[in-house]
Amino acid sequence: MSEIKQTFNSSLGKKLIMALTGLFLCTFIIVHLGGNLLLFSNDNGFGFNVYANFLTHFAPIEVIAYILYLSIVVHAVYALIITVKNRKSRPVGYAIQPKSDATWSSKNMGLLGSILLLFIVIHMGDFWFRYHNDKQMGFKEYRTDLATGKTTESVYTPVSEDFNHSVSVENNVEIVRVKDLHARVVFSFSHLWYVVFYVIAMGALSFHLLHGFQSAFRTLGWVHRKYTPIVYAIGTWFFAVIIPLGFAAMPVYYYFVVKG
Known part of the structure; x- marks a missing residue:
């Protein structure tokens, strides 16, 4: 038991936890986007409201939801721990910065993660919390x-x-x-500041996934000359382009089309 604890307390162990929780969250956002695409159904919110009701009243989904919340917390906490440790290991910056092959997204994962964490708190407060606790809905x-x-x-x-x-x-x-959660969606996406913040957060998600998805496979040791290019392509085009654009399209559509 102590060996397992020691493993997960090591630098490699922390990165392993980050990789596993990150890949689980990647799976979630695929499902989440699929459900949210019902917002484009033009059915007065019927499909989306039924979907929201299913998510909150189907027991297996509720269990997965709590695993999701735990994964978000663990992922954020370990990201903070790794970031702080890396900065402490080099408290004084170089007078001349050495040339690095690291991408912009890899250098700014802390900033991107902070934007996403703020977005998750606001987003869940506006929809998840209200759905469960707002008696006026x-x-x-x-x-x-x-x-x-x-x-x-x-x-x-x-x-x-x-x-x-x-x-x-x-x-x-x-x-x-x-x-009628759909009514809340219409209301929230009728505010320009919310739409802008949402789009910025999806930009942060794009860069976060661009580095994070590929990095998770490297951390797990799933690197192969034949399959690594496929992983990079999926991470780039599917997770860093298609998914963020799909999410960002919703508030833009509701602000300029539905609101109008």
């Missing part, structure tokens, strides 16, 4: 004619304060009643 009722597939929506007022959601079928009409 409204509800929507969606009625879908099962014969035609046509869906209509209206405001729903629960008869009980304990009401969360319901699904029923009456006269061949499916009735879904859920919290």
Whole structure:
């Protein structure tokens, strides 16, 4: 047990934890983006609200969510520990900086991580915390004619304060009643400062993933002449370009299209 503790307290052990939690978070953002793309469905928030309800009422997902929160905390704490240790090991900078092959993103992972941590706190406070604790959050009722597939929506007022959601079928009409998180999305993305901050945070995410994804594989020793270029391509084009652009497109779309 002491050997395991000693391993994870070593520099290599800390980097290993960073790599594992980082790759887990990479997996999460893929799933998260997939669900959030429902915001582009043009269905008055039906798909997104049902998705949000599923995430908060399906037990296995809730367990994974707590693992996610723990991973974020551990990843941030160990990043801070490694950054502080690296600075202490060289408290006085060089009079002439030696030439380095390190990329800008690798040199500024602390700054990028700090921006992302601030974004996560604000983002979760605005959506996750409000969804679970805001008693003023409204509800929507969606009625879908099962014969035609046509869906209509209206405001729903629960008869009980304990009401969360319901699904029923009456006269061949499916009735879904859920919290209207979509309304919060519309409200938040109607503020220019929030949209700008969101886009900046996604820029930070892009550079963070550009270095972090590739670095995680190197830390784990998964380096091979044949497969490393594939890892670099995935890290660059998928994680550092496509995913951040997908997230950044949402607030921009809602501010300029939905709001207008």
